[in-house]
Amino acid sequence: MDPILQIEKLKKKFGGVVAVDGVDFEVNSHQIKAIIGPNGAGKTTIFNLISRICPPTSGTIRFKQHKINELKPYVIAEKGISRTFQNVQVFENMSVLENVMVGRHCRTRSEIFAAIMNLKRTRAEEKRIHDYSLEMLSFVGLETKKNEAASNLTFQQQKLLEFARALATEPDLLLLDEPAAGLSVPEADEMAQFVYRIREIGITILLVEHNMGLVMEVSDEVIVLDSGQVIAEGTPREVQNNEAVIAVYLGERETENANHTKS
Amino acid sequence: MGRKNILSLLILAGVILALPLGLGNSYYLNVLVFVGIYSLITIGLSLLMGYTGQISLGHAAFFGLGAYTSGVLSTKFGVSPWLALLAGIFVTGGIAFLIAAPALKLKGHYLAMATLAFGYIVFIVFNQASSLTGGPSGFGQIPRFRLGNFLLRSDVHYYYLVWTLVIVVLLVSLNIIHSRVGRALRSIHEGELTANIMGVNTAKYKIQVFVLSAVYASLAGSLYAHFITFLNPTPFGFHFSIVLVAMVAVGGMASVWGAMIGAALLTILPEYLRAFQDYDILIYGSILLLIMMFLPQGLFAGILRLIKKER
Numbered sequence: 309m310d311p312i313l314q315i316e317k318l319k320k321k322f323g324g325v326v327a328v329d330g331v332d333f334e335v336n337s338h339q340i341k342a343i344i345g346p347n348g349a350g351k352t353t354i355f356n357l358i359s360r361i362c363p364p365t366s367g368t369i370r371f372k373q374h375k376i377n378e379l380k381p382y383v384i385a386e387k388g389i390s391r392t393f394q395n396v397q398v399f400e401n402m403s404v405l406e407n408v409m410v411g412r413h414c415r416t417r418s419e420i421f422a423a424i425m426n427l428k429r430t431r432a433e434e435k436r437i438h439d440y441s442l443e444m445l446s447f448v449g450l451e452t453k454k455n456e457a458a459s460n461l462t463f464q465q466q467k468l469l470e471f472a473r474a475l476a477t478e479p480d481l482l483l484l485d486e487p488a489a490g491l492s493v494p495e496a497d498e499m500a501q502f503v504y505r506i507r508e509i510g511i512t513i514l515l516v517e518h519n520m521g522l523v524m525e526v527s528d529e530v531i532v533l534d535s536g537q538v539i540a541e542g543t544p545r546e547v548q549n550n551e552a553v554i555a556v557y558l559g560e561r562e563t564e565n566a567n568h569t570k571s
Numbered sequence: 572m573g574r575k576n577i578l579s580l581l582i583l584a585g586v587i588l589a590l591p592l593g594l595g596n597s598y599y600l601n602v603l604v605f606v607g608i609y610s611l612i613t614i615g616l617s618l619l620m621g622y623t624g625q626i627s628l629g630h631a632a633f634f635g636l637g638a639y640t641s642g643v644l645s646t647k648f649g650v651s652p653w654l655a656l657l658a659g660i661f662v663t664g665g666i667a668f669l670i671a672a673p674a675l676k677l678k679g680h681y682l683a684m685a686t687l688a689f690g691y692i693v694f695i696v697f698n699q700a701s702s703l704t705g706g707p708s709g710f711g712q713i714p715r716f717r718l719g720n721f722l723l724r725s726d727v728h729y730y731y732l733v734w735t736l737v738i739v740v741l742l743v744s745l746n747i748i749h750s751r752v753g754r755a756l757r758s759i760h761e762g763e764l765t766a767n768i769m770g771v772n773t774a775k776y777k778i779q780v781f782v783l784s785a786v787y788a789s790l791a792g793s794l795y796a797h798f799i800t801f802l803n804p805t806p807f808g809f810h811f812s813i814v815l816v817a818m819v820a821v822g823g824m825a826s827v828w829g830a831m832i833g834a835a836l837l838t839i840l841p842e843y844l845r846a847f848q849d850y851d852i853l854i855y856g857s858i859l860l861l862i863m864m865f866l867p868q869g870l871f872a873g874i875l876r877l878i879k880k881e882r
Contacts, residue, residue, distance in 0.1 A: 359768050385770030399761035402754075409751075410758045414770025416751055420779055423750035424743050430750065437751065477770050 312337045312481055312512050313358070318367035320353055320536075327353040329536035330367070335481070340503065340513045342523045344547075345533035346556060351516040352394060354533075355483050359391050360384055371481065386414045390474035391483035394516075396466040398473075400459035404450055407458050407469055408441035411476030444472040448502065464495050471502060475511075482506060484515040488522045500526050524548070532556070576745050579828065580738065587734045591727055600726040602842055604798060606835045607733035611791035613818045613830035614737075614744055615784030620816070621824030622748065623780050624760030625675060626683045628812050629690030633785040635697060635807030636663040637792025642713045642802045643703050652716045656793035660786050667785030671778040690812050697804035709803025716797050729798050736794070737831075740787060744827050747783075756780055821862050823869025832871050 311334040320328040328350040335341050343351045357364045360381045369377050376384055390411070399407050416437055422430045445451045448468040453461060458469060467487065474482055487503065488496040496519055503526050507513055517523045523530060524544040532540040532553045540550040547553055594600055612634055619625050640659035644650040650658070674685045697704050704710070716723045716732065723729060747753050755776050758766035767773045796802055814837060822833020840858065844851035866873030 361764065361768070380772075381764070381767040382770050382772045385768060390770075391768065393765070397762055397765040399758050399765070401761060402757055406754060406757075410754055410766065410771065411769050413751060413755055413758075418751050420747060420752050420783075423747050423752045426746045426750075434751065473769060 310337060311335060312372060313514065314368075314370040314373075315354070315358075316368045316370070318354070318357060318369065319365045320350070320357055320362070321365045326536050328357065328364075331533070331536070331538055333531050333538060333541065335512060335514050337480075337512055338507065338510065339528045340507055340515070340526050341529045341531065342527040343514070343516045343531045343533055344518070344520070344523055348535075349533040350536040351533055352485060353536075355391065355485050355516060358384075358483060359389065382414065385477050385479075388478070388480035389483065390477045390479035390481075392467065392470040392474055392485055392487065394485040394489060396463070396470055398458040398461075398466050398469050400457065402458060403454065404456050404458055404461065404469055405438070405441055405445060405454040408444050408472045408476045409437050411444075411473035412437045412441055414477055441472075441476055444476045447475065447505075448472045464491055464498075467491070467499070468502070471506070475506070479511060481512045481514065484513060484517075486517055487515060488517060488519040496522055573749065576749075580741060580745075583741075584738055587731075587738070591730060597726050600730050602839060604726060604729050604733050606838045607730070607737050608791045608795050608798075609815070609818065609834040609838055610737050610831045611733075611740055611794070612784075612788045612815055613822070613834045614740055614827045615787030616815055616819045617822075617824060617827050617830035618744060618747070618756070618780050619784040620819055621826065621830070622753065622760060623756040623777060624763075625777060625781065626679070626816070627686040627781070627784070628683050628809070628816065629686035629688075629693075630784070630788050630815050631807045631809070631811035632690040632693035633663050633667060633788035634792040634795070634811070634815075635693060635804070636666060637789030638796040638802055638807065639697060639704060639792075640789075641793035642710070642796040645797070646710065646713050647703070652714055652793075652797045656790065656797075659789045659793045663789035663792075664782050664786045667782045668778065671781040672774075675774070675777045675781060687809065687812070690809060694804055694808050697807060705803070707804060709801060711801040713796050713800040713802065715800065729794075733794055733798075736790065740790070741827060741831075748827070752776065752779075817859065821859060821870060823871035823873075826869070826871050829869045829871030833869070836870065 313335040315331055315333050318328055318331045319326070331350070331354065343354065345351055356362055358369055360377070360379060364377055368375055371387055371389060376387060379387070399410065402410070416433055418430045418433050442451060442454065445454055448471050450465060450468055450472065453465065458466065461469060484503070487499045491499060500522050503513060503515070527544055529542065530544050530547045531538055532547055532550070534556045539552045539556065540547050542550070590603065591600060612630060616627065616630055619627055637659040640662045641652065641655040644655040644658055645652050670689055674682060674689070677685050698707050723732060755766065755771045758769070758771055759773050759776060763773050818833035818837045819830050820833070821836060822831065823829025841851065841855060844854055847854055862870060
């Protein structure tokens with residue numbers, strides 16, 4: 309298995325706070341990898357560094373062997389990385405279908421002059437965008453909502469819409485930021501099924517999640533982060549039995565009280 | 572572009588053709604020429620503000636740059652008005668391109684301040700570069716357009732010229748709106764960072780739409796110059812930039828049709844309110860206030876909603 313994503317010595321400081329502190333890990337093609345850790349461990353920051361919402365302080369991010377830290381977000385999408393967001397970020401006043409069609413943007417090319425002339429090939433491309441996007445909508449089961457404004461969808465539907473929009477960019481790597489957050493138990497189970505189905509179409513998945521049930525069920529490998537550092541990595545079973553992980557999540561037995569009084 | 576828009580365009584073209592027959596008085600026609608000229612600018616502003624969500628408080632400057640380039644070239648250098656109009660488009664588009672890249676990195680109030688400052692600088696140049704512009708008192712005897720040997724001299728001629736161009740600009744704009752590019756513009760309005768992460772080169776499209784709206788304003792400026800045949804800086808100041816934004820807001824930002832309705836209302840209304848003499852500005856302000864209070868989406872969306880309710 310070759311790594312599709314390689315993170316080396318990644319570091320991010322916000323003023324005096326070190327959010328990500330020398331993180332190394334790899335994601336192999338076609339695997340589902342999860343990053344877990346307590347609040348503030350730096351999970352979402354790693355996602356934001358990969359999709360270049362903010363630049364890393366130091367370290368490198370390689371995607372398919374190419375360094376991508378200097379690229380603009382839209383170029384990273386073109387290279388084949390897409391994502392969803394922890395607090396859903398749909399285009400609220402656009403229709404459900406249009407949301408997905410925006411995802412198709414980076415795989416199509418008609419520019420402003422072609423649009424003005426309304427050329428035959430522009431119309432043909434627009435039709436292809438429409439059809440592909442509709443296909444992605446049926447994949448997540450939202451095709452009947454295609455003409456609704458995205459703001460009219462339920463929270464879970466908006467999350468699914470983000471899936472469809474990300475899939476429309478034809479990613480090789482999909483970053484899922486807390487796909488189950490805010491969902492009920494059956495809804496979260498449904499999400500787990502979607503994660504499997506996305507992997508089946510050949511997409512590698514890196515996810516951040518607090519719902520341990522979901523993480524342990526779907527992931528091939530888990531990385532545990534604490535205070536910006538990787539403290540454990542392995543299969544779900546290995547990680548669950550790792551002492552450092554248990555200490556972070558439950559507190560160390562002897563020093564628990566001491567830590568409490570300090571903080 | 573959708574059947575509704577094609578139908579609306581055809582209806583508009585019909586109304587435009589028929590109106591001069593019903594309006595004997597050339598004064599009304601003169602007002603309608605101005606409505607057309609201002610519509611050209613507000614259609615571009617609606618693309619920029621309503622669709623892309625970027626404000627500009629400097630569009631009177633682009634209007635002025637078009638007018639002055641056209642006026643100066645044709646009057647002082649003997650360039651034909653049509654070529655002067657084209658030159659205006661290139662000059663204005665070029666200047667818009669140069670300021671767009673740095674200015675559009677700013678957001679909200681900061682972008683408003685930057686465009687306002689740009690407008691003010693251009694206004695100062697119109698006043699100070701007197702060897703070319705005639706300074707505050709301006710210059711006249713700008714030649715009118717010709718079609719072959721035919722000189723466009725009456726208001727009717729200009730009425731048809733201006734409104735033909737409005738239809739062309741509407742067609743161009745509607746094609747953009749209903750394309751991949753139009754969708755990208757709206758996604759920028761909805762969430763610029765998200766759009767970027769989803770693969771939209773947001774900086775490029777913001778610059779494109781800014782330049783396009785400046786080009787529309789320049790076209791309007793050239794038409795103005797060769798229609799009025801006299802230029803001074805007053806119509807191109809900060810006040811007019813604000814009026815333009817008000818036109819777009821009153822008509823309805825997210826619609827090129829609304830932008831036209833706003834241009835029409837804010838051009839025609841003051842003419843009618845003259846009858847109230849000293850109270851005209853008070854009534855004018857109250858009407859705008861009421862529209863924004865009760866139809867915050869603008870007149871166009873408000874009227875559409877009323878029609879739907881009636882059904």
